[in-house]
Amino acid sequence: MIVVATADFEVYHDVVNELRDRGTTFTTVEPDEALPDGATVVVTGADHADTFTDVTTIVADPDDPRRAVDQALAAVRGDGGRTVIGVDPGRKPGIAVLAGETVVAAFHVPLGDAVDVIQREAAEAPSPVVRIGDGSRLESAKLVNELDSVTVELVDETGTTPYLGTGTRGMGDVLAAVNIARLEGEVVDAREIEPTEGEIQVIKDRSRERSERNRAIDEVLARRVAAGELTVDEALAEHRGDGAGSATEPTNSDDSDES
Known part of the structure; x- marks a missing residue:
């Protein structure tokens, strides 16, 4: 059982609300009271x-009550509470954080923010x-190559995207991330991808849309x-000649002429 015992009102209020939002069974006592049986x-x-x-004692940061609740739930589950972070890669990856079999957090963020969220x-x-x-080879390679401070597994994501019924638009990436988190993969340190002509064209088309x-x-x-060295916006800046990188390479007329 989880017990909340603190004289800090901010910690008490935020942790209790977080536990209630999760539907977690818990109780509260004054810090100088005896803990109940089963604590x-x-x-x-x-x-x-x-x-x-x-x-087990979890010291809550009043600015981050969710973290304390995540730790408490993991501690209650014991060895089955290992943190696994599943990622469905793409331009806006779905990210799911599991403690054991329980999803404790989920995110849907732009690719440029994903590494910070995961770390x-x-x-x-x-x-x-x-x-x-x-899947999404270029985006997954970028994530693998930038996550150098944590164990990374590359997972066969075939069949991880669920059918979405009416009213569930936007949930597919996150639900796929949950399924990916539950599959064991191959431990990798890096992923080198040679982009196909089709993938290069997609990036060009995307840059045209943003230009x-x-x-x-x-x-x-x-x-x-494609190699993750630049974002599309940074590449556009270099293409205009006002970026911090090298001078712009000559462009093909079919890609650079104004329409």
Whole structure:
């Protein structure tokens, strides 16, 4: 059982609300009271960090109550509460954080923000693993190559995207990430991908869509985007000649002429 025991009102209020939102069974006591029978985890504030010695103690940060609740739930589940982060790669990856079989957090963020989110969620977890789907080859390679501080597994994501009924638009990537998290993959340190002509063309088309002048970047810049060296916006800046990188390469007329 989880027990909340703190004199810090902010910690008490935010942790209790977070536990209620999760539908978690818990109880509360004053910090100087005896813990109830069955107590296995205590969530408290920094002022009582050393008060409870016979149970697992989680010291909550008043600015991040969710983290304390995640840790408490993982502790209650014991060895089955390992943190696994599933990622369905793409331009806007779905990210699911599991403690054992329970989904404790989910995100749907732009690719440029995904590494920060994953590293933050893995930061305080014991032996976390990140499982990334092998689809969306360029995006998955970028994530694998940038996540160098955590164990990464590449997962065959075949069949992980569920059927979505009416009213579930936008949930597919996150639900796929949950399924990916539950599949064991191959541990990888890096993923080298040679982009196909079709993938290069997709990047060019995407740059044209984002360009104020309806102009696409050239193939050299598109390959740097594919390799994760530049974002599309950074490549467009170099293409205009106002970026911090090297001078713009000559463009093919069919990709650079204004329409």
